[in-house]
Amino acid sequence: MNIAPVNFRQLFYRNTMAGIFALVVMLVFVAGLVIAKFTHDQTYLNWQYYGKIFASEVKYQLILNSETGVENIAANFTDRKNVIAANVYDSSNRQVNRKRTSRVCREEQDTWYSNLFPSRLDVFCIRQPITQTVNQETGTVTENKIGEIELIVSKQDNAALMFKIWLALLLLAVSVLFGAFRIVTRQSYFMTVTIEQMIAALQNFKDSRPNNRVTFSGSDDLDQMRETFNDMLASIERNEEVLEQAVILKTKELNQALxxxxxxxxxxxxxxxxxxxxxxxxxxxxxxGIELLFEGIPKTAPDYPSYQEHHYRAKMLVQELVRHIDAILVNAKLNAHEYKKSYTLVHLDGFMEERKVGCQHLCSKNGNTLVLEDERGISIKMDRLLLRYIVDNLLDNACKFTNKGHIFLRWRIHQDTLIIEVEDTGCGMGQQNIDIIFDEFKQIDMSLTRRYRGFGLGLAISRQSAHLLGGNINVRSQEGLGSIFQVAIPINGQ
Ligand SMILES: Nc1ncnc2c1ncn2[C@@H]1O[C@H](COP(=O)(O)OP(=O)(O)O)[C@@H](O)[C@H]1O
Ligand SMILES: [Mg+2]
Known part of the structure; x- marks a missing residue:
């Protein structure tokens, strides 16, 4: 849930006050309307009663047909405060009293809500028939209408009264709101002091400052809340200490192990x-010794070609052993972080030619063709030995794992990076093996009957060397189709 950026106390206070305000305004409005309707109706009834008296008083003057009498009584009634006009009409609706008023009674339209609200006309219009009781010979009594009186009464007093009532209601509303404000402020303080204290305590707790406990109290549930909260903080503190001790102990153990x-x-x-x-x-x-022994054999000796072959094989085997021992030495040195880099200017053309010559023997032994596809004339500052480890091992593998195929060696500079690619059309490998071939002493075929010689250090050395130069090696390979090893070494600032 998302709450507007105010604190809980403001929120509580604002919402409650808004609710109370709306309620009070509504109540005052309804009360005002009810009172207004009541006073209006009561005043109207009073004036209706007054009209009846007027009708009964004027009735005899009408029967006597005395216009002066009618005039006097009407003038008498007109004198009464608020009465604007008191008129008398005969049965043919002719006004009998001569004193006329410009004011005419308007009839109000009857609607469904006209009974709920006081009439909005500014005068009361009261019309009463004047009737005469006639006794027929047959004994029946009939009421004959002989005229009508009309009273037009101002609502001024009524309006003044209503104004006072509205004022009183407004004062009442203001005092109720003020009272509510006091209560809500106090209530919101009680409601939120707990939360605020908890926040402050948690903040202090987080920053390891003192005063990280809450102190509020009041009702039973508040006391319980305080105790539970403080217990929880104490328990976290204890756990933290235990954890700290455990971490110190483990770090010590780890350091020792390291x-x-x-x-x-x-x-x-x-x-x-x-x-x-x-x-x-x-x-x-x-x-x-082998060389000396071989030199001691005369070329005319009967088995000379066979001695020559043994001599060659022995020489090759010794060289291979020397290479393996060198690999173990280099790997140990790189692992112990004892290798000190030294950058010199390397002309890549000559450098790559040397690599080609170095692996030519193995390459032709397996019937492969090694092609140099290059960008001529590149010279960079580089640790020559590390670069040699990388390229020699990749070429060695490509020649070893390819039979009667092609090997391509490419190099170029792309965006301040030296890219070297060794591609072969050899046996390739499955995706699942790509992750392990760079580990020390890891080969895809680790059986004793494996076809290829070596003990899995070449790629580990290549990768360590690439990392030392700030670069990396990637492989793309497909079983049975061949592999591409791509080396990327940054040469920024050279
Ligand atoms: N070009 C390649 N084609 C196929 N497999 C390769 C290639 N290069 C490396 N491998 C696989 O990765 C393994 C590890 O290579 P490496 O670390 O050089 O060890 P080694 O050459 O001594 O076996 C190899 O045994 C081989 O299975
Ligand atoms: Mg190898």
Missing amino acids: EGSQSANRYKANIMSTVSHEMKNPLHSIQT
């Missing part, structure tokens, strides 16, 4: 690099 995991990470990186170094050193000796 420290533990950080030192474990550092420890892991140290071990990894020590182990890798220790593995690489003997490999170098093995490589040198």
Whole structure:
């Protein structure tokens, strides 16, 4: 529910006062109308009675046919206050008294509401027939109309009285409204002081200030409300303390765990690099040994081609092992956040050519063609080693997972971003695998009998490197059709 932007007290006060005001105005109006109607009708009845006396007094003068008599009686009645005219008519409606008045009685139209409201004419018009009782020989009595009297009476006094009555009613209404105002103000205070105190208490409670309890009291229910409200605040306070303690404890535990995991990470990186170094050193000796042994075999020896093939295979295997160990070393370094970036000017043409040469062997071994579709002449400032990790791993995968197909390497600058794309027409992968391939040691086929070699570090290294450069890698792939890996690295301010 939406309440207008006033506080509860104003709302209560405004609405109640408006209601009382409307009620009082209505009551005063109705009372005024009833009183006006009553006084009007009573005055009319009085004047009707007066008209009857006039008719009976003038009756004998009419019978005697004395115009002077009629004149005198009519003049007598005209003298009465408020009487504008007192006229006498004979049976043929001729005015008998000579003193005429310009005032003529108007008949008011009869409507359904004319009985509810006093007449709006400014005079009372009273007409009374003058009748004579005739005794017939047969003994029957008949009333013969021998004339009519007419009284025109001003309503001035009546209007003055009504004015006073309206005034009195208005005074009454004002005093009632004033009384109501006092009561409503007091009532609205009682009604809303509780809410206001609760709001203030909650505000203080929220801001951790003192005076955050309510103190109002009065009736039983108010006392109960106060106690329940204060109990609730106390309980929240207790819960808050308990929670605070729990949070402090958990934060301590988390910090300890974090420290533990950080030192474990550092420890892991140290071990990894020590182990890798220790593995690489003997490999170098093995490589040198293989070379020396091979050089010692005379080219004229009967099995020379077979020795040559073994020598080549051994050399390749040692190189692959060195590459794997390097990958473990690089991954450990990136994980331990120990890599220090260094930006140098990289000419992308030469850089990409080098990448092509590096993977050419694997590429042709699988019968693939690697095409460089490029934008020539771009040079940017970049961490060369991180960029190399990214492109080498993507190319390595494309060559590895494509058989007798095509691999495209593209690069361009678009809106201050270096975009590199490696597209292949290889085995591709399902959408469900795209989310996991960037995780360390994750491969789609993790069985021991898998076709492809490697242990799932290449994409993890590529992604970490892209993130370190402030960029990201996206993949679009379709099983059986191929994949596109797109790298975006911002080069702003270079
Ligand atoms: N171009 C690609 N085509 C198909 N699958 C790919 C491609 N690149 C990566 N993958 C999938 O992602 C996995 C993880 O790749 P990567 O991290 O480089 O590890 P690895 O090459 O050692 O398997 C791969 O084992 C392979 O299943
Ligand atoms: Mg790989």
